[in-house]
Amino acid sequence: MTLTIVLLGAAALIGIGLYGALSQQSFVMLMMGLELMLNGALLAVVGFWSQGLAGMPEGQLLAIIVMAVMAVEMALGFALVVAVYRRRQADMTKSIGTLKE
Amino acid sequence: MAIGWLSRLAAATPPPVFAAVGPGLLPATERLLARPTLRRCGSPREAAILLVAGTIPEPAGAALDRVHDQLPHPRASFDWDGGGDAEAAIGALWRGLLGGGASEPDRLPDEPPNSWRGEGDHGQGGEGMMGGVPYGRPMAMTGDDLRDGLSLDLYTARIGPFAPMLPPGLQLSATLQGDLVVTAAVARPPFEQPAEADAPEACAARLLRLLGLGGDADRLLRGGRPRGLGALAAIPTGLAADAQGGDARARLRAWLGGEMVDVVCPDPGDLLVGLEWHEATLALASFPPSALRRATQAAEAA
Amino acid sequence: MSATLPLLVLLTLAAGAWLAAWLDRLIATGRIEPLAPLRVGAALLLRQRVTTEAPDAMNWRLAPAWYLALAAVGLSVVPFAPGAALIDSPVGIVVWGSCEALTVVTVFLHGWSPNAPFPLIGAYRYAAIGLPVMLPSMFVLIAAALPAESLSLVAVVESQREAWNLVRQPLGLPLFLLVGLTLTLRGPFDYADGEDLAGGTSAEDSGPGRALWQLARLAMLVAFSAMAAAVFLGGPLGPWLPGPVWLWLKTAGIMALTVAAGHWLARTTPGRMLTLLWVGLLPLSFLHLAIAGALAL
Amino acid sequence: MRDAFVIALVLFAVWTGWRVFRVDSMVRASFSLMLSFFAVGAIGVLLSAPYIGVATVFMMAVEMMVMAIFMVMFMMNPAGLNPMSMVHQHRLSIGAGAAAFAALAAAALLSELPDAPVPTDKAVVADLGHELLGPSMLIFETAGVTLLATMVGAVILSSRQGRYGMADQGSRPPGLEPGGEPAGRQPDESGGGHHHDHGGHG
Numbered sequence: 001m002t003l004t005i006v007l008l009g010a011a012a013l014i015g016i017g018l019y020g021a022l023s024q025q026s027f028v029m030l031m032m033g034l035e036l037m038l039n040g041a042l043l044a045v046v047g048f049w050s051q052g053l054a055g056m057p058e059g060q061l062l063a064i065i066v067m068a069v070m071a072v073e074m075a076l077g078f079a080l081v082v083a084v085y086r087r088r089q090a091d092m093t094k095s096i097g098t099l100k101e
Numbered sequence: 102m103a104i105g106w107l108s109r110l111a112a113a114t115p116p117p118v119f120a121a122v123g124p125g126l127l128p129a130t131e132r133l134l135a136r137p138t139l140r141r142c143g144s145p146r147e148a149a150i151l152l153v154a155g156t157i158p159e160p161a162g163a164a165l166d167r168v169h170d171q172l173p174h175p176r177a178s179f180d181w182d183g184g185g186d187a188e189a190a191i192g193a194l195w196r197g198l199l200g201g202g203a204s205e206p207d208r209l210p211d212e213p214p215n216s217w218r219g220e221g222d223h224g225q226g227g228e229g230m231m232g233g234v235p236y237g238r239p240m241a242m243t244g245d246d247l248r249d250g251l252s253l254d255l256y257t258a259r260i261g262p263f264a265p266m267l268p269p270g271l272q273l274s275a276t277l278q279g280d281l282v283v284t285a286a287v288a289r290p291p292f293e294q295p296a297e298a299d300a301p302e303a304c305a306a307r308l309l310r311l312l313g314l315g316g317d318a319d320r321l322l323r324g325g326r327p328r329g330l331g332a333l334a335a336i337p338t339g340l341a342a343d344a345q346g347g348d349a350r351a352r353l354r355a356w357l358g359g360e361m362v363d364v365v366c367p368d369p370g371d372l373l374v375g376l377e378w379h380e381a382t383l384a385l386a387s388f389p390p391s392a393l394r395r396a397t398q399a400a401e402a403a
Numbered sequence: 404m405s406a407t408l409p410l411l412v413l414l415t416l417a418a419g420a421w422l423a424a425w426l427d428r429l430i431a432t433g434r435i436e437p438l439a440p441l442r443v444g445a446a447l448l449l450r451q452r453v454t455t456e457a458p459d460a461m462n463w464r465l466a467p468a469w470y471l472a473l474a475a476v477g478l479s480v481v482p483f484a485p486g487a488a489l490i491d492s493p494v495g496i497v498v499w500g501s502c503e504a505l506t507v508v509t510v511f512l513h514g515w516s517p518n519a520p521f522p523l524i525g526a527y528r529y530a531a532i533g534l535p536v537m538l539p540s541m542f543v544l545i546a547a548a549l550p551a552e553s554l555s556l557v558a559v560v561e562s563q564r565e566a567w568n569l570v571r572q573p574l575g576l577p578l579f580l581l582v583g584l585t586l587t588l589r590g591p592f593d594y595a596d597g598e599d600l601a602g603g604t605s606a607e608d609s610g611p612g613r614a615l616w617q618l619a620r621l622a623m624l625v626a627f628s629a630m631a632a633a634v635f636l637g638g639p640l641g642p643w644l645p646g647p648v649w650l651w652l653k654t655a656g657i658m659a660l661t662v663a664a665g666h667w668l669a670r671t672t673p674g675r676m677l678t679l680l681w682v683g684l685l686p687l688s689f690l691h692l693a694i695a696g697a698l699a700l
Numbered sequence: 701m702r703d704a705f706v707i708a709l710v711l712f713a714v715w716t717g718w719r720v721f722r723v724d725s726m727v728r729a730s731f732s733l734m735l736s737f738f739a740v741g742a743i744g745v746l747l748s749a750p751y752i753g754v755a756t757v758f759m760m761a762v763e764m765m766v767m768a769i770f771m772v773m774f775m776m777n778p779a780g781l782n783p784m785s786m787v788h789q790h791r792l793s794i795g796a797g798a799a800a801f802a803a804l805a806a807a808a809l810l811s812e813l814p815d816a817p818v819p820t821d822k823a824v825v826a827d828l829g830h831e832l833l834g835p836s837m838l839i840f841e842t843a844g845v846t847l848l849a850t851m852v853g854a855v856i857l858s859s860r861q862g863r864y865g866m867a868d869q870g871s872r873p874p875g876l877e878p879g880g881e882p883a884g885r886q887p888d889e890s891g892g893g894h895h896h897d898h899g900g901h902g
Contacts, residue, residue: 012714028767029771070759081774143606147602213456280673314667530765
């Protein structure tokens with residue numbers, strides 16, 4: 001029961017995150033969408049670990065990996081935004097159609 | 102009844118005072134506010150009593166009215182000519198306010214500078230997504246950061262003439278990027294102050310206050326010795342260099358040693374560009390008021 | 404014991420905030436006036452609450468309340484007697500770390516929400532200083548957790564039965580004091596509410612809102628001091644007296660130290676402080692952690 | 701009882717997640733996302749993963765603080781005074797989001813879910829510590845190296861000083877012979893939204 005609720009919530013978070021990542025024109029808002037999807041993933045991992053693994057520690061490890069991925073995504077995302085903004089004065093996704101130059 | 106109990110409790114606190122200092126009364130006001138029986142406020146929002154020291158010259162009158170209206174109710178203002186027992190008078194005003202005395206009404210109409218109802222495509226008066234003057238409010242435009250060239254939004258404002266961190270009367274027209282001063286110009290020079298304002302302990306006290314040592318500043322003004330540590334080390338070397346080769350730190354050292362400092366201040370506009378706001382306030386306070394006034398007048402004449 | 408813990412936390416928070424305000428005044432002006440904090444509070448409560456043009460009213464009202472709540476949560480993980488903390492979490496140190504990180508968010512919101520320039524500059528400046536301060540803070544706390552082999556504060560206190568962490572890790576407390584000055588917006592680390600910004604994030608606060616913000620700052624000082632006492636001075640451990648009394652005494656000591664440091668140390672410019680934090684304090688705290696790790700092996 | 705809390709927190713996480721794309725203020729959007737993470741962290745604490753839950757709160761408070769600053773920094777029209785719409789391919793996105801939700805929800809509802817909850821007396825945090833920093837430390841070292849590489853990469857990407865000059869001025873490599881064409885591939889001039897040119901190069 002608990003696991004079903006948690007997984008439905010995770011599915012909703014991933015759905016909203018996907019909508020945001022696809023629809024937002026601003027690069028930072030797009031990253032928010034990605035973060036929301038990772039949030040859903042984290043919720044699902046925690047749910048599965050808590051209800052399905054009888055306390056095997058590897059499940060928690062997976063959650064740690066999701067958090068590390070979030071950190072990497074944030075750091076590189078912001079660095080890219082800064083780099084592109086320096087050159088193009090914009091943080092819109094369509095202006096990053098090419099990363100050449 | 103609960104209010105009455107609160108007022109009785111509050112009546113024994115030092116009255117919170119915000120000072121708008123006019124020409125000639127800077128040293129007297131500083132000494133007055135260094136007394137433990139008055140509480141010096143850093144912002145008009147904190148104060149109940151507006152201390153108007155001296156006669157405020159006309160161009161600053163509107164600014165004074167704005168400061169007056171920023172005080173929360175119940176409020177009172179006290180015009181001071183430098184004489185008499187100001188402490189007792191302010192105390193009486195404060196107790197009068199707590200005892201249910203009438204609060205002063207606003208001097209200026211309380212309405213936004215431009216109404217929020219605009220015109221244009223969407224009723225906001227702007228153009229497209231970024232342009233125009235929506236609702237009469239200028240849009241921030243980007244400009245290059247002096248430090249690393251990232252073009253972000255600039256903020257341009259007039260600060261003064263009663264801003265507590267600047268010399269009284271000085272009105273700066275500054276463009277800030279974050280807290281970095283990108284351009285600065287003197288809109289109005291500081292008010293003329295008597296020679297006492299250049300006294301070493303008064304000048305040192307102004308710098309110490311900006312360095313977060315308010316208690317030390319008051320002790321100095323009352324004739325005591327400062328106890329704080331690291332005041333000299335806290336000022337960056339080379340800040341606000343003068344033509345004689347000294348800098349802010351050297352001047353503070355001289356003032357703390359009880360020496361008068363006689364320097365020529367460079368044009369404040371050039372002095373402040375490229376400094377962080379905290380450094381800029383330190384740079385302005387590191388010159389004696391008379392030197393700063395001469396420099397701003399010279400810049401105006403040029 | 405456990406039934407009285409919520410009461411103890413609230414009592415400590417209230418009495419501690421009063422003591423902190425009193426110490427503040429004593430050190431600033433040298434005057435002994437036990438009622439002064441209450442009087443100042445009463446004076447603020449009697450005044451109008453002013454708003455600015457188009458503020459973020461919800462966050463402006465909520466920021467002081469969050470700050471106060473963070474102080475309360477932070478204090479709840481501190482053990483008042485050996486083995487008795489209100490929130491006896493196996494990860495107490497991380498709970499406190501979250502309170503620290505959220506303090507930066509709260510102060511930022513407090514400066515952001517009035518929609519006025521000086522508070523906003525104060526908010527950004529505080530975020531720039533506050534984030535690098537979190538790193539030494541976590542290094543220092545993890546170093547203190549090493550001898551206990553646990554992130555639980557109850558275990559950290561237990562591990563100090565033979566020697567306080569102050570003795571084992573002498574660098575820890577001074578570094579943690581800097582964190583405390585940042586969390587409580589005091590003295591050399593008060594980049595949010597400084598004089599050069601006419602009060603910074605609280606420049607537009609008046610009346611009850613201002614009173615609550617100042618109270619929250621004091622409460623955070625209490626929570627920080629209790630945390631420092633538990634992590635470095637053995638918290639409730641001590642002979643003859645009951646645990647809570649020892650904790651109170653040690654908390655008051657740390658509080659006096661923090662207040663004095665706030666009043667007696669000058670504040671440098673934000674740019675230099677950032678350099679100092681990243682280039683000086685961060686490597687120093689890392690060295691501290693490495694030494695503590697080597698000793699714990 | 702616990703299920704009721706979990707349901708409330710899940711609903712809160714989804715609602716705040718939805719608010720991220722619906723509020724006007726960028727600071728509110730960031731902190732809305734932060735609240736969504738906090739709800740997930742609280743679910744973690746309820747579902748016997750205290751370290752994961754509290755660490756999520758700690759990490760997200762810092763991350764969303766940075767996120768808020770970047771949002772305000774780079775958004776045009778930061779005050780939101782001019783009405784603006786910053787979305788594209790809206791229908792497609794809604795469809796994709798709804799499809800993802802439907803597929804995942806169906807998977808969650810139709811598959812047979814395991815039922816082996818964590819035993820109440822298990823020392824989960826100690827287990828995690830031993831797993832993470834135990835004999836092999838594989839995950840920890842991999843994550844450490846990845847994060848170090850990220851830090852180096854992020855600093856290089858965001859710094860102004862490029863290898864061949866200022867990043868905002870092109871940073872072109874020198875020619876293979878003196879005064880010759882820059883080495884490497886030539887950029888085509890078609891890219892870019894609105895484009896400020898800072899001085900000539902070549």
